[in-house]
Amino acid sequence: MAPGPLNPATVTTTTVLEQCHVSPSPAPAADQPRALPLTFFDLVFWDFPPVQRLFFYANADVLDVQNFQDSELPRFKKSLAAALHQFYPLAGTLPCELGPEGVTPPPEVAFKEGDSVRLTVAVSADDFHDLAGDHPRDTDRLRPLLPSLLPQHGGGSRRQDVLAVQLRCVHEGRGRHHEDVGRHTPLGPADLCTKVVVGPPPPLLDRGVVRDDAGLRDAFVRDHRDLAAAGDARLADWDLSRRPAGGSVVVLATFRFTAKQLARLGSHVEAQTAARCSPYALACGAAWAGILHARRNTDATAPSDACFGFVTGCKPRVSPPIPANYFGNCLGLCRVELGPTTTTTAAKLAAAIWRVIAGLAEEEGRALRDARGWVRCVREYAARRAVTVAGSPKLGVYGVDFGGGWGRPAKVEIASVERTGALALAEDGDGDDGGIEVGLALPRAEMDAFRSFYHQLFASLD
Known part of the structure; x- marks a missing residue:
């Protein structure tokens, strides 16, 4: 050029x-x-x-x-x-x-x-x-x-x-x-x-x-082979690019939960549920509630139950602990499941997520307790269009410099959430200490409904 x-x-x-x-x-x-x-x-x-x-x-x-x-x-x-x-x-x-x-x-x-x-x-x-x-x-x-x-x-x-x-x-x-x-x-x-x-x-x-006394690796390989032989394609059920969206274009947007907003939401959740939630649980609970609200108001085929999946770091949670500089996945799967009659307010969902997080510290080995079913569980969750999480505020993506001296990124996105149905979490790129960014992909009609829910939530707290 x-x-x-x-x-x-x-x-x-x-x-x-x-x-x-x-x-x-x-x-x-x-x-x-x-x-x-x-x-x-x-x-x-x-x-x-x-x-x-x-x-x-x-x-x-x-x-x-x-x-x-x-x-x-x-x-x-x-x-x-x-x-x-x-x-x-x-x-x-x-x-x-x-x-x-x-x-x-x-x-x-x-x-x-x-x-x-x-x-x-x-x-x-x-x-x-x-x-x-x-x-x-x-x-x-x-x-x-x-x-x-x-x-x-x-x-x-x-x-x-x-x-x-x-x-x-x-x-x-x-x-x-x-x-x-x-x-x-x-x-x-x-x-x-x-x-x-x-x-x-x-x-x-x-x-x-990585100790594997329970033989999980062999079990997961067998599950993958069996699912492939059966033609299981349920992971694609998360993929919005393959799903008819009623003529609605799929869009990606970012919603910021500032430290002050999360503190107000935390006080509200504690008053409603007696749960003292982490900022992570508060942001996830609010986003999950907004997605369920958007689906139920725009999609007649939306599942009536509510499923949420997220990961937890397992390096310090296994015995013996895995060294911090180990290069590979060390993530365990955590699940929250609510019946069709459960109230799905931001407060209720944040408290439900927090109880699972808090429970990980209460029982040694709990992070791997249900591990044998993880491979099949993921596909069941995809079929049920469960909301999941990608990324983490702890990764520090806004501090990434690729060697050119380019400074702080103006924005970081996880574009693949369109294919996985996940919430893309990161620290607040505006520099708000304790704030969390949540990126998500939705059909435009659902995104409009989600945005309305997001603004109404914090307006009600004010």
Whole structure:
């Protein structure tokens, strides 16, 4: 592309500038394992849609696309290569399917010399400030920002990349969310299917630190094989992009729960239920109540019962504890189920979630008590359109710097919630200490009903 500011009149909606592959640099040592068997923690999420996280950076130092390619892109590639040196399994592949027992081995992440992460560099004529806003945006506009995890064939099995990255220069725009910040081309987003952080201590890859005395790994592999053989496709029941929405476009929006709002809601919940809820439980309870309200007012086919699922960190909850620098899933599944006659106010639902969280500390090993049924339970929850959670305020996504000195992201989204029906939780990107962002994808009619519920909830507390 010729030097000069990005001109939307000369750029198609999506123009790919470069596609390349970035390998770990330096290459991992010869004594590092090349195959990482999936633990039972990994197998719970093995055939889930990948997490697709968008980071929007407004970089005033980049003058135009050519300047970005000449200065920022080489630094990003170098940073990514250095990160992959520490986290080289992310450059590997994962099997897409499980064949019959004895024919195909249990799934594992495999890395071989020459493996790499595919990096796509593109430019878009869309409006950066509008895309990075909180207001409802058509998910069709976000999908081109997401790279694909390409399948690979070989060795008698179909495999898929573990990680893909896309960098896109986006037009500054003059939308309703624009502020006059001078001449610049905002950068973003960079999509990572896994958060990559480089720093001490080095990641621990040894799968042996995950004890499996109950034989959960073998049980989960059997469940996956049985479900595949039966043609079970219930995970797709969460996917809004596949579900007729009554002519309503699916949109993604962000709702902010400030620390003050959560404190007011917490006082209300305690007065109503005697439960002293955490901010996490309060935000989840309010969002869950709003989604149920929206469904019941716009969708005659909505389930009459209410199901909620979230995860809990299990590193300190298992015996012996798993080291903090272990690189792999260590999440347990938690469930809240309410009958069709249960009151589904924000206060009641927040208290119900909090009781499950509080119960984890009351009984050693409780986080894994019902673990044997996790693989099948997830599919049952998808069929019942349970509300679940993706992300966490504890991840600190607004502190992610990809090595270019770009500073704090202007916005972070989990675009894949359109496919998983989950709430996308993060710390408040506006810097409100203790605040929580909740992103969600809904058909536009449901989103309008949810927004009305959200405003009425806090108006009633005032």
